[in-house]
Amino acid sequence: MERGRGALGPALELVHTGRAPTRAVLTSELGVTRATAGAVAAELEALGLITVDSRPTASAGSQGRPSHRLFVNENGPVVLAAQIHADGFRVALVGLGGRIVATTSGCGTIPADPAVVLAEAVAAGSDLLRETGRRCLGAGLAVPSAVAEPDGEALNPLHLAWPSGAPVRALFLQALADAGIPGVTDAIGFTGNDVNLMALAEHRHGAGRGARDLLCVASGHRGVGGALVLDGRLHSGSSGLALEVGHLTVNPEGAPCHCGSRGCLDVEADPLAFLVAAGREPGPEVSLLRQAADLIRDEYADPGVRAAADLLVDRLGLGIAGLVNILNPDRIILGGLHRSLLEADPERLRAVVADRSLWGRSGGVPILPCSLDYNSLVGAAELAWQPVLDDPLVVLER
Amino acid sequence: MERGRGALGPALELVHTGRAPTRAVLTSELGVTRATAGAVAAELEALGLITVDSRPTASAGSQGRPSHRLFVNENGPVVLAAQIHADGFRVALVGLGGRIVATTSGCGTIPADPAVVLAEAVAAGSDLLRETGRRCLGAGLAVPSAVAEPDGEALNPLHLAWPSGAPVRALFLQALADAGIPGVTDAIGFTGNDVNLMALAEHRHGAGRGARDLLCVASGHRGVGGALVLDGRLHSGSSGLALEVGHLTVNPEGAPCHCGSRGCLDVEADPLAFLVAAGREPGPEVSLLRQAADLIRDEYADPGVRAAADLLVDRLGLGIAGLVNILNPDRIILGGLHRSLLEADPERLRAVVADRSLWGRSGGVPILPCSLDYNSLVGAAELAWQPVLDDPLVVLER
């Protein structure tokens, strides 16, 4: 009927990730004619996904007719994103462009039954949907553990007191169905490890934008997680268990690890390791990450704290160098404790990585702190948006 | 003009990799109608790339009209593949389907000037082309070292006495141009690390067929190499230096390595390490790999040899388990010495990997020996075939 069907998804992704501010850019990025790009934009606008500002822009610079500007529709549909963490859960409605439209959280002890938490989170999301009146096109969930494919089971969710192997995806889908969230069918509901989702979010909307091979490393509470985005897609391995980087050996004389080895990244470079190295007694009141990050922020001048930070940076650098030798990414982003360590002394970590990775060439890879708030939450939303980005028509015409 | 243009490349790849023996299979694999599949097959036949056997097949089994069978054209065009190794070079003409049409080799000491060797190899390939009268559509080169992108420079070609950073791709292209090989322009000539190319070949035509995430590990002379094929494409990292797996720590108390650490896979699991562990003096007459493989084949019953093999398997298993935790492949293929070790005792290696990888689930990944002769050579040919597989028309209509 109309022009521009095949290119609909790629075009939406370009606007979504902020890489197509105008129809002219869309034309070149998609490699189609202006006519087709115009038709694609018109179709996306008709679908309510993007808006076009055709007012004469006060354009500075180049000559020629100024472009109309393309925006994600700020009042368009949203997806429901939920994140479970050690201290509770957080739920958000996220629009295209990774914009958080509304968010709420629930705190307190996480019950041992994941179904209860997920039902609470979904109920909170349902409330948000009712309050805002937004149309919901999907839902995504972030959990702080590995998620095994193809069934979406949480493996070893250590700091949640959940049973290992809990079928979180099925439970999440059930909770969504029970809540009767309009627009979300059984087929749409995605689940992922929180570091994976941080990587996805940072790649689309944050410090990882434009990277082809993006490596993320983060430590939130206990242990160290990794994630890899290749050509814009999350690489989670054949069964979802890739980038379990916590058991790289970074200190042959180090502390024993439950994996049977010793000196693993997991036990040498997480918040607890940092607090212990700094000679602080970890308190139970706030999260280990918060305690560690506050210590770096407030007492970095203290020699003991500084020494502990340097030690952890050296260990972390060894682990990252190993990953650089294996994955050869073109950008690295750090989250959680590692972000704090990087920001406190960017040069030390870069030097260690460059020194221990095999070729100066790949050792010179940029290492950046993550740049988004709630990046796992936004990443969970990306999972939910993916079907829309793949083909806007089939999802919207339900 | 005709039907079936967009699907031409995918269709050729299906026949090339042996996944489309008939038009009927082509129909379902491409997700098109029988009409289109027929047109595609006709076009590929007209281009001289495939042949169709429409004789009434003595088909056993299913009912209905028997399919005509599709074959790669055995008398069709070829690509030139060259491999440089410690003992000399080998050159082959390789047709579609990874079939080696003709091959020759040059032995002797590799001169310190790579341009000389490459010119010799290309000259040998030129002779083969003249003798066979085949049309040549491209050329690929395999070298036993990392190859840095985007310029194709060989880094640390330790056992070739070449300078590190030698621009082997440019030299190869120059040699091809000097030889005036018809059909090969400056734009077509590809270079890759030999383990990478082994992985590519095994994925397309060997033990890796059908795998989605394929990990290869091999040791040919000194050191250990790795390679990864993701979704049918070689993952060589942002600058071609991915899967440098030789410096994974597999023995904290092990021998020092030139990288500054100790107990690296490179020095713990290569042919030299095996010969030393078995108490044999490596001789200079044949390659270290040959000596090690012969020892395993002929004297595996000897307690010292057996103990050395077990030790290397344990070290190798530790390294592979680390890779499994990071990459989560769905199949692993071993080459060189590691193939011999695997074939001598398949269960020991599998047990070590399963034991040391984090989840039994990903620990249960199949580990297989490589199955092709000259797999690096065939892989180099795959590099050269790739443009044809991507779009048969642009390459053939020159």
Place this chain on the structure above:
DNA sequence: CGTATTTTGTTTAGCGTCGGCACAAAGTCA
């Protein structure tokens, strides 16, 4: 042994999607 059934291959018609092109619109530059 002949007919129905199944599966494959081919032909024809039709249509959807995109490129090419001409033209209009909206700015800058001299």
Place this chain on the structure above:
DNA sequence: TGACTTTGTGCCGACGCTAAACAAAATACG
């Protein structure tokens, strides 16, 4: 103000596919 540059849009035609009918070649079954 007029020439130039760049962007947006409408129209037409071509290309590449699907759909549907038909033909061919085997098996299944009475």
